[in-house]
Amino acid sequence: MTVEGVTESGSDSQTDRSHPQPPTRHGINTYEPDVPVAEAPEGEAWGRKLIGLLTASFGIAGLLMIPSGQFTDVESVLVALASASTVPVALAWILGRWPSRRMANVYVLWADIGILFVLLAHESPFVAMPGCAMFAIVALFAIVGTSPRVLTAHLILAALVLVYLAVMAARSGMEPWSVASRVVTIGSLFITPFALRPYIRFLRQRAQVGLRDSLTGLWNRRGLFDMVDQLNYARAGTKVESRAIGVVVVDIDRFKAVNDRYGHPTGDAVLVEVADRLQQAASTGSGDGRNDPTTDSVVSRLGGDEFVCVHIGTRAEVDDAEQRLRAALEESFSGPPFTTSVGSAGDTTIRGDATGTLVRKLIALADIELYRNKQEHSDGDPRRSHDPLLVRDRIESLVSDGGPTVVFQPICETATTAVVGYEALSRFPFGHGSPLMWFKDATAAGVGPQLELAAIDAALSAMHVLPETAFVSLNASASTIRSTDLLSRLRPHLHSRVLYLEITEHERVDDYRAIARSVEGLRAAGVRISIDDVGAGFSGLRQVVELKPDTLKIDYTLVHGIDTDPTRRAATAALAAFAREVGATLIMEGVETEEELRVAVELDVDMVQGFYTGRPVTT
Structure with missing residues (x-):
């Protein structure tokens, strides 16, 4: 591809x-990394904020120790600097994104160094021992953010620090039984992560069964x-x-x-x-x-x-x-x-x-x-091939239920991106194929005009909530324009709104004379004519010359990447010059980036349509 x-x-x-x-x-899926559930992009925001707040709390705890007089002047300054370092890290958690596995490992190392420094700065090892509980808090992050190896190394370090402080506290004259009690109490916190990790893995496995x-x-x-x-x-x-x-x-x-x-x-x-x-x-x-x-x-x-x-x-x-x-x-x-x-x-x-x-x-x-x-x-x-009878039954059932639903995508003036009109787009029952498949199936089964008219009726009914100053573009194939009385449907709305009839490109026009006569009748009544997807499918120059549309819509395949592709830019520039020469309005559809919009401005394209300037909306 x-x-x-x-x-x-x-x-x-x-x-x-x-x-x-x-x-x-x-x-x-052939990709099943050992990525924690909390790292999933849709569910990690709350986790980031929580870890950011815990990180900030570590810094606050360090700052609160300084006035207690436990540190010398030099140690107080160092503890203050270490505590201040939690501020940017906390902000990075709250405002940033979940880090990569490598950055998560760096975070655990940074936390361990900071905790170790503050604990060793205490004058009394016995007083410092409860601070080892912070290692257990970091271990909870390590369960979901790092590998088992990193978690194990972290807890071994925590246990060694706890034992060292206990030994130093006993040597300083503290009651051995009190020291031992604190070792057991705090040490039990280090066992908890090993119990939680298998349970988290079990929950993940159960969740994957449903996936x-x-x-x-x-x-x-x-x-x-x-x-x-x-x-x-x-x-x-x-x-x-x-x-x-x-x-x-x-x-x-x-x-x-x-x-x-x-x-x-x-x-x-x-x-x-x-x-x-x-x-x-x-x-x-x-x-x-x-x-x-x-x-x-x-x-x-x-x-x-x-x-x-x-x-x-x-x-x-x-x-x-x-x-x-x-x-x-x-x-x-x-x-x-x-x-x-x-x-x-x-x-x-x-x-x-x-x-x-x-x-x-x-x-x-x-x-x-x-x-x-x-x-x-x-x-x-x-x-x-599809069974025409089954397709016909499906289409007729949809039409009898009110037809497809409709959304409206904004069409904007290029220079200002102000909304000047909307295109009506059809939506079909979820999970039953794309709109293109629905219309193709309907055409093959001989009920294409019936489905298109149902879509047009739905759009005409729903457009009343749109600003009256904005035009509305409706879609119809050449066969529907030629074989049905569209004007009777459109005429009641022409006094209050400008309507465009957009001729779709998925059907070849064989009899241009017949379609031209129908188009002229619509144009005489005030309906403006647009050719869809110029540059793709059957929307060639002959269709433009024969039908003399008021508007040309450049196909999205010519627009996508136009800012980096000289060929696409040249083709669009040629169409822009052609549109100006024949007095037609030009619309670039499929504009999705600022760069593509910039090219539209440079080429003096009249209007743009796409995700960058406006997504379809329901009424």
Whole structure:
């Protein structure tokens, strides 16, 4: 896969590549580091704050000892400096992020040195002995933040310091029985971490059972996103150029036929073999991929016969991972004959710590590619195509229930990023495929216009809460514009709001004369016409020339990375010049970064749409 070749969009048409519905699937992972539960990006904020407060309390305790007269003037200054050092460390915990394993080890060493210094500075070893309890507090962090080796070394040091203070206290004339009592009391605190660690491990194991697919032993859907977050988090501190994330979705073709012909036990064996093949291909470490902390891949079972593989690393590593996966699937399998379909998507950056949203988008994009590949290979084979009757029933049932839900993504003026309009995007029942698949299935089953009209009706009904000064862009295919009376639906709203009709790109226009006549009728009534995804699919220059749209929308594949790609910039500049020449408004969709917005300003693009300037909102 070329990572920049397939990326997520910051905006989209009615088929909505930018915000696909997250799939309801399950999954596995070849990366299972010994990362504590508290280190998970979604749940570590409270832990960081707690440790920061405990660190600050250590400093406060040291400062409170100074007025007691236990230290000399020089020792008081040193204790004050040691106590003051807790302030930046505490702030780093509270305001920063959970440290890497190496930094956690450094934190334990720093805490041990500080505690040891303060304890040895006391005039009375007997009075200093209770301070060894601070070693036990640090040990609680070591349980979840460091390795067993570091925890053991820390507690050995604590025990040695306690014994040393006890010996010195006895030699100074303190009652031996009192000294022994303190040793036993404080020493018992050092045993507690060894008792807690097995219990924490047991809780983790129980939690992982709920994250695994019972058949293949792979991660389920929840486990997939948890492990991708941990993998990204673990790699966040490494110096990696051009960090990338890649997703490969795998589907077993006609898996139901395998079950029907050979039986479910054979079908289960096929699933296990595919899972093992993907596991071995995805792992970059020397182990089996399940517990090797050096691997950068997460492999999951997403549903009955679908799998997803996520890889994080450099662009070259992501490409190599996909090639290994594809090669593994091309090798012959034991058991009944079957084939697989593959789709992939990727992004060149990872925004922030949490990757769940990004992974969901990439999975949906990979699903689209997989679906297209499956359709291409199923041409002429009616056994592999969707049953039109079942699709029709599904679409009609959805329409009768009110149709798809609608969200509105802001369209902004480029120079000021002020919102001037909204595009209506369709949302479908969770877990039943991307919007593109819904519309493609509906078109293939002969009910495409019916579904599109339901989506338009839902948008017209929901848009009343939007500012009246903002235009609303609605999506429709050429066949729907040509074969239905759209104007009767739009006319009641034209007196109060500017409406754009955005012609989607997933359908080839065969009869330009017929569609041009319909478009002119809509334009005469006040509806403005927009061509979606110019530069991709069927949205070529002929469609622009024949239909003379008021607005052109540049496809997100030309926008993504435009700030670093001279070719994309040149293509967009040419389209901008063309739009000015014909008097059309130009919109760049898929603007996701400040740099991409800067290029839009430099090229004098009229409007922008994308995650950077505004995400879809519900009404």
